[in-house]
Amino acid sequence: MVVRPLFVAIWLFFVSLLADAQSEPKNLTLRGYVKDLRILSFSEDSSGNSRSLQQNFIHNRLNLRYAPSQHWEGALELRNRFFYGEFLKYYPPGASYGSFLEPDPGMLDMNWSWIDNSNLVAHTAIDRMWVNWSNEKWDLRLGRQRVNWGQNLVWNPNDLFNVLNFADFDYEERPGMDGIRVQRYLSGSSAIEAVWQFNREPTERSAALRYRFNFKSYDIQLLGGRYRQNWSLGTGWAGNLKGSGLKGELTAFIPDNDSLKEQFLASVSWDYSFRKGTYVHTSFLYNSRGLGDIARLSQLSGSSGGQLDVQTLMPNSWSVFGQVSHSFHPLLSTSLAAIWAVDLGGIFIMPQIGYSLRQDLDLSLVGQGIIIDDNGVQNLGSALFLRLKWSF
């Protein structure tokens, strides 16, 4: 086990820089936010009775960065969440909400529920802890980090390491992965990148290469490597078609284990902005291993925790995304997004309103609902999110 001492070394680096912080304050930055989130979710039980549940939590993020020299930088980023409200009482002792939050998917357990009772759950997770060294040509990063290879804005078949979950709007940072990333810049717009992801489970480890370049105003990337128990090969691009944006990603997964199946994922997206500021965006996803499991559509919901990986972007085969957003007033933003799971006959809807109350204080109201047409329209569940966010 070489890895554990490495993480301890990173941790020590931070402890020492904190001790050093007072002597060189300008190299050290602390930023983040505090959010108050109220979730009201509605569902129907098997006998058709509707019930509602309220969840509340305070979500605090701290981003600490230290750059002692031009070449070195370190990051320690964590989130603290404090949950309260009646929903905690539905979790029995021994299977409390705090224990539900605890598992850490990474190499080192940096996820703690340090208060865990039926009135209050306090949870802290370190989702970034890395040291970076870079010069003109090289960039090396070791530790818990985010490697974002996506080109599309909703579905990212190329994103092998930290896949985005569009519906989980309260955690756009996503959990980090534990590993090493090495980048070699070849020219202004081309680079080769190698990433190794560590994991306690050998079957969860990945390693891949990416080569990216710009050709005729298209950003193009080619990638391949090991993804868990598969060989993977993919390509992606981001370019312009007249005034609109055209992006796409394709990835094939070939397992070396007979019990697993091959998988091919393709997503293409198009977006356009009108003169008066209306923005439209549409995207398609094909998943060769769609299971057609209606119940799994609920994984999309932001209130379910939404842990996706690149192979489970959608549970079905054919999906269409559409979004229209418009700013009616400089302080007000509105957006309506929907995902249509074509072969399931299900639709996920997500309207949003955002309002800037003060310079760094934002209020948002978000709705999410899943409806299926299964011998009559049925509501699979819906939720309302009210969020107040203060950034610092």
Add this chain to the structure above:
Amino acid sequence: MFARKSKLPLLIPFLPLLAVFLLFVKGGAQDNDASDIIRKAEDRMRGKTSISTMRISIVRPKWTRDMVLKNWTRGENYSLSLITEPARDKGTVFLRRDKEVWNWVPSVERVIKLPPSMMSQSWMGTDLTNDDLVKQSDMKSDFTHTLLGKEMSGGVNCYKIRSVPREEAAVVWGKIVHWISVEDYIQMKAEFYDEDGYLVNTFVADKIQMMGGKKIASRLEILPAEKNGHKTILEYLSLEFDAPLSEDFFTTQNMKRVK
């Protein structure tokens, strides 16, 4: 989350152009006095590269929002802008290379390519769009300039010049009236009229001072006509010309590094 919070950030790649637009309109190569004055005003702000810090404030009768940006530019086709305030958007970077625009979103740690149509959005309550700015600064001989005389503006004696687009020119304005200081050739004021002769926007400059080795008006107000209490203010907090910035500075990988 990729739902666009506000239009403002999308326009940032073009802010350096706006500053250019405000301070001088490119004149034709005529040899009359008015064109000469316009050209001298234009030459004042010319530099191959620039590094600046700029505060942009949107002022409305009931509220104000500020944003501070650091801009790096090279010619008219390369610019890189970093938001340093407010905290919510701090660290966000925009890169423009000719017609390609990228956006670094620090919270998702990703470079996102933006569609070119975002260039034609109107500019924060004014009737000006990024497209206008880009086209404007490309056109060398679309206007004929007439010297109307001298007039005081902002406490400074100015040449008053009327610029009318040539018939074949693809310009949205019916005419532009400029006030350019007699002593230093600094554009102090400009009025933009639509094709029906109605005033659309007024740009007013003040705070003349030395910056980057040049005497310039460091603060600019954009006042949309017929909207009382509405204005947009741009103010240079620092400005430096001809710093060594190669094309390689304006790359997607550098977006993550600038500070």
